[in-house]
Amino acid sequence: MLSYIIKRTLTAILLSVAVASIVFLALYLVPGDPAEVLLSTGGVEPPAEAVNALRVKLGLDQPVLWQYFAFLGDLLKADLGQSFSNGEAVLDTILVRLPRTLELIFAATVISLIVGIPSGMIAAMRQGETIDRVLSFVASIAMSLPIFVIGTAMVYVFAQKFRLVPAGGYVAFSQDPAQHLLLLLMPSIAISIGFSATIFRMSRATVAAVLTKDWVRTARSKGISERQVMIWHIVRNALGPVATVVGLQMGNLLGGSVLVEYVFNWPGLSGYLVTAIENRDYPGVRGTVLVVASLFIFINLVVDMIYMILDPRVRS
Amino acid sequence: MTEFQRSNLLLSRRVFLAASGATLGTLMVPHALRAQDVNVLKYALSAYPPGLDPFRHEGAAANAVKLQIFRGLLGLDAEGKVASELAEKWEETGTDYTFHIRKNAVFQNGEPVTAADVIWSIEQITKEGSTAYFVEDLKVISKMTAIDDKTVKITLSAPTPAFTKLLATPYVPILSAEAGMEKPVGVGPYKIAASEEGVSIDFEAFEGYYKEGYPKSKKLKMIAYKDESLRVAALESGDVDIIEYVPWQSMGKVENERNLVLQETTGPNMVINFNVEQAPFNDARVRQAVAYAIKREDIVAAAFYGRGKPLFGLPLDENSEVASDKTKNLWSYDPEKARALIKEAGVEGQTVKLLSSSTYSMHQDTSLVVQQHLNAIGLVVELDLPEWGARVAQGNKGQYQFAINGTSTAINDPDGLTAMIGSGAATYKRSFGYSNPKLDELLTEGRHEMDLAKRKATYEAVAEVVQQDVPLCPLTFRTQGFGLRKTVQGFHTLVGSSSGYTGFGLEDVVLG
Numbered sequence: 001m002l003s004y005i006i007k008r009t010l011t012a013i014l015l016s017v018a019v020a021s022i023v024f025l026a027l028y029l030v031p032g033d034p035a036e037v038l039l040s041t042g043g044v045e046p047p048a049e050a051v052n053a054l055r056v057k058l059g060l061d062q063p064v065l066w067q068y069f070a071f072l073g074d075l076l077k078a079d080l081g082q083s084f085s086n087g088e089a090v091l092d093t094i095l096v097r098l099p100r101t102l103e104l105i106f107a108a109t110v111i112s113l114i115v116g117i118p119s120g121m122i123a124a125m126r127q128g129e130t131i132d133r134v135l136s137f138v139a140s141i142a143m144s145l146p147i148f149v150i151g152t153a154m155v156y157v158f159a160q161k162f163r164l165v166p167a168g169g170y171v172a173f174s175q176d177p178a179q180h181l182l183l184l185l186m187p188s189i190a191i192s193i194g195f196s197a198t199i200f201r202m203s204r205a206t207v208a209a210v211l212t213k214d215w216v217r218t219a220r221s222k223g224i225s226e227r228q229v230m231i232w233h234i235v236r237n238a239l240g241p242v243a244t245v246v247g248l249q250m251g252n253l254l255g256g257s258v259l260v261e262y263v264f265n266w267p268g269l270s271g272y273l274v275t276a277i278e279n280r281d282y283p284g285v286r287g288t289v290l291v292v293a294s295l296f297i298f299i300n301l302v303v304d305m306i307y308m309i310l311d312p313r314v315r316s
Numbered sequence: 317m318t319e320f321q322r323s324n325l326l327l328s329r330r331v332f333l334a335a336s337g338a339t340l341g342t343l344m345v346p347h348a349l350r351a352q353d354v355n356v357l358k359y360a361l362s363a364y365p366p367g368l369d370p371f372r373h374e375g376a377a378a379n380a381v382k383l384q385i386f387r388g389l390l391g392l393d394a395e396g397k398v399a400s401e402l403a404e405k406w407e408e409t410g411t412d413y414t415f416h417i418r419k420n421a422v423f424q425n426g427e428p429v430t431a432a433d434v435i436w437s438i439e440q441i442t443k444e445g446s447t448a449y450f451v452e453d454l455k456v457i458s459k460m461t462a463i464d465d466k467t468v469k470i471t472l473s474a475p476t477p478a479f480t481k482l483l484a485t486p487y488v489p490i491l492s493a494e495a496g497m498e499k500p501v502g503v504g505p506y507k508i509a510a511s512e513e514g515v516s517i518d519f520e521a522f523e524g525y526y527k528e529g530y531p532k533s534k535k536l537k538m539i540a541y542k543d544e545s546l547r548v549a550a551l552e553s554g555d556v557d558i559i560e561y562v563p564w565q566s567m568g569k570v571e572n573e574r575n576l577v578l579q580e581t582t583g584p585n586m587v588i589n590f591n592v593e594q595a596p597f598n599d600a601r602v603r604q605a606v607a608y609a610i611k612r613e614d615i616v617a618a619a620f621y622g623r624g625k626p627l628f629g630l631p632l633d634e635n636s637e638v639a640s641d642k643t644k645n646l647w648s649y650d651p652e653k654a655r656a657l658i659k660e661a662g663v664e665g666q667t668v669k670l671l672s673s674s675t676y677s678m679h680q681d682t683s684l685v686v687q688q689h690l691n692a693i694g695l696v697v698e699l700d701l702p703e704w705g706a707r708v709a710q711g712n713k714g715q716y717q718f719a720i721n722g723t724s725t726a727i728n729d730p731d732g733l734t735a736m737i738g739s740g741a742a743t744y745k746r747s748f749g750y751s752n753p754k755l756d757e758l759l760t761e762g763r764h765e766m767d768l769a770k771r772k773a774t775y776e777a778v779a780e781v782v783q784q785d786v787p788l789c790p791l792t793f794r795t796q797g798f799g800l801r802k803t804v805q806g807f808h809t810l811v812g813s814s815s816g817y818t819g820f821g822l823e824d825v826v827l828g
C-alpha cells in the first residue's frame with residue numbers, strides 16, 4: 001500500500017509541473033498585454049511611457065523562455081511570484097483565499113451528504129413508491145436549476161424580502177464567529193442544492209443495486225437485525241461510487257464555485273482566479289491554477305484511499 | 317415496513333416539537349445579528365481595489381479608497397470646482413504657480429508637510445521608469461523651487477490652463493519623502509485601520525487632518541460588491557449606506573424606493589472609432605455617413621435604459637467651459653443624407669466589421685443598435701465581440717475596421733480631446749492611424765490658451781473640422797449614479813469626468 005501511495009504522489013507532482021507549464025504557455029497565447037490592461041482599468045487611456053515602464057518592472061520585456069525558467073526556478077523555492085496588480089506575493093493571497101473556498105466547499109459537502117445519502121437510501125428501499133417518486137422529482141429539479149438562479153432567488157427572498165440574512169458578503173471568523181457562520185449559510189446551501197441531488201441519485205442507484213445482491217439476502221436470512229444489514233452490508237458496499245462522485249465534485253468546486261462566490265460576494269479562490277484572468281495577472285492565474293490542480297489531484301488520491309478502506313478488494 | 321425504516325421515519329410529537337423549536341430559533345438569530353453599527357458609514361465599492369499605488373491609475377474603486385488616505389495640493393468642491401486641499405491658497409501668474417501649504421498640515425505619521433515633500437512627490441510622477449497616470453501630462457513642469465518650508469513655486473514650460481485641474485485629481489497626492497515609496501504615507505482624512513483581502517477596508521478618522529472637524533463620520537467601511545445586483549440588494553436591505561455605480565436597470569427602482577435616494581449625473585460618453593488606414597473608413601464621407609445614420613436615442617433607450625443623452629457634438633463634459641451650440645450640434649439623425657453619402661463614396665452593400673466587447677453589456681448593446689442603423693443605410697455590419705482584454709489589444713494594434721468605445725477624460729478640460737482626436741501613439745482610445753495637422757495645430761493652441769474667450773473660439777474651430785472630417789463619431793452621454801440611504805447627508809456626486817472623484821466629498825458625509 002505504501003509503494004502505491006508513493007507512486008501516486010510522484011505522479012501527482014509530475015502532473016502539477018505539467019499543468020504549471022501548460023498554463024504558463026497558454027497565458028502567452030491569450031491576447032492582451034498585462035501592462036496595458038492593468039493601466040487601462042475602467043477604460044482610461046494609459047500613457048505609453050507608463051505602460052513601457054510597467055512592462056519592464058514586471059519583467060515582461062524579457063524573452064518568454066527566460067520568464068519560463070525564472071518561473072520554474074521560483075516554483076522550486078515554493079515561490080509563486082508577485083501579483084502584477086499589487087506586487088504582493090501570490091502565495092500569500094492564495095493562502096488567505098483558499099481556506100475561505102475550502103470552508104465553503106466543506107460546509108456544502110457536509111450538508112449535501114446529510115441530505116443526499118439518507119434520502120437516496122430511503123428512495124432506493126421504497127423504489128416505485130410515492131416517496132421515491134417525490135424525492136426523484138425534487139432531485140431532478142434541483143439538479144437542473146442553475147446555481148446563479150438559486151443564488152439570486154435566495155438573496156431576493158431571504159435578504160431582501162424577509163431580511164433574515166445580509167445580502168452576501170464575508171466577515172472573518174476571528175472577527176465575528178456568528179456573523180461568519182451566518183454568511184456561510186446561504187452560499188453553502190445554494191451549492192448543496194444541486195450537490196445533494198447528485199449524491200441522492202448516486203446513492204439511490206448504488207443502494208438499489210446492492211439490495212438485490214445475494215449476500216444481503218443471506219445476511220437477512222441469518223437473522224441479523226435490519227439496522228446491521230443496512231450499515232455493514234448495504235451502505236458499506238454502496239458508498240464507493242458515491243465517494244468518487246463527491247471527490248470529483250469537490251475538486252470541481254475548487255475552481256468552479258465562481259458563480260456562487262459572485263452571487264453571494266464570497267471572496268474565495270475562484271473569484272480571485274477570474275479577476276486575475278481579467279487583469280492578465282499572469283502570476284495570479286498560474287499560482288491559482290497550480291494550487292487548484294494540485295488539490296484536485298490530492299483529493300482524488302484521498303478518494304482512492306477511502307475506496308481502499310471501503311472495499312478491501314482494491315487494497316490487493 | 318422494516319425495522320430500520322420505521323425507526324428512521326417515525327416522527328414522535330416530542331421530536332417534532334423540538335425540531336420546529338430549533339428551526340424557529342435559528343431563524344430568529346439572524347435578526348439579532350443584523351443589527352447595524354450606526355456609527356460606521358458604509359460605502360459599497362464596485363470592486364476590491366486591485367492595488368493602492370498612489371500615482372498609478374487602478375480604476376474607480378481604487379480612486380475612492382485612495383482619496384480617503386491620500387490628498388494632493390488641490391481638490392474639487394461639491395460643484396466640481398478646483399478647491400483648496402493641502403495648499404490653502406495659490407497664485408497663478410502666467411507659467412508660475414505659487415502654492416502655500418497649510419501650516420497645520422501633517423502626514424499620517426505625524427511629520428509636518430513641507431515644500432520638499434511636495435517637490436519629491438511630483439518628481440516621483442515624472443521620473444524615469446514611472447508608471448504614474450500623469451507621467452506625460454506633468455512633464456509640462458520645468459522647475460520646482462521651495463521658497464520656504466511651506467511655499468512651493470512651480471514653473472511650467474508653457475501656459476497650461478488645465479494644470480490646476482490636473483493637480484485636483486487623485487493622481488497627484490503629496491506623500492512623505494521620508495517614508496518613501498515602500499509604504500507611502502499621505503495626508504488624507506482617514507487612515508486604514510484594517511482590511512480583509514478581497515472583501516473590505518476599515519477606515520478611522522485621522523486626528524491630525526488639516527481640516528478642523530473633518531471627516532464628519534469618524535468611522536468608514538468600504539465593502540466590495542462586484543456583482544451590481546447584489547450591490548443594489550445590499551443598499552436596499554440596509555447593509556450599506558452608499559453604493560457607487562448603480563446599474564442603469566436598477567436606477568428606477570432606487571429612485572422609487574421610499575428609503576433610498578438616487579444621485580445621477582452625466583458621466584462618460586460612448587463613441588465610435590475608425591481605422592482610417594483601411595477602406596472604407598479612410599474616406600471621410602463614409603465616416604460622415606455613420607455620424608448621420610445613427611439614431612442616438614435608440615442607444616440611450618436600449619443600452620442605458622433611458623439613462624443618458626444623445627451626443628451630436630464634441631465629446632466634452634456637459635458643463636465644460638468651452639461648450640456651446642457650435643460644439644454641441646455637429647450632426648443630426650438624417651438617414652437620407654447618410655444613404656446619399658454612402659452612395660457617393662461607392663461603398664453601398666459593402667460588409668464592414670464592428671468591434672465591440674461582450675464583457676460589458678453597454679458596449680455590446682450599443683453595437684447592436686449601431687448595426688441596425690447602418691444596415692438601414694446600405695452597409696452590411698458584422699459584429700466582433702471579444703472579451704475586454706482582447707478587445708483592447710485589437711484596438712491598440714488596429715485590428716478592426718471600426719469600434720465602439722467608451723471615453724471620458726481625466727479632467728473636465730477640453731484638452732482631453734487631444735488624446736482622442738490628436739495625433740499620437742496608437743492606442744485603442746484613438747481612431748487607428750488618424751492624424752490631421754490642422755486639428756493638431758488647433759488642439760495645441762487650445763492647450764496653452766489662457767484667455768477663455770479665445771479658447772472657446774479655438775474649440776469651435778476644432779468642432780468645425782470634426783464635423784467635416786469625423787475623426788470619431790460621438791454617440792451618447794451615459795449617466796453615472798450613486799445610490800444612498802435616506803439617512804445619508806452631505807453627499808454630492810460630481811459631474812462628468814469628475815464623477816469618478818466623488819470620493820473627495822466623503823469627508824462631508826454624516827448619517828442622520
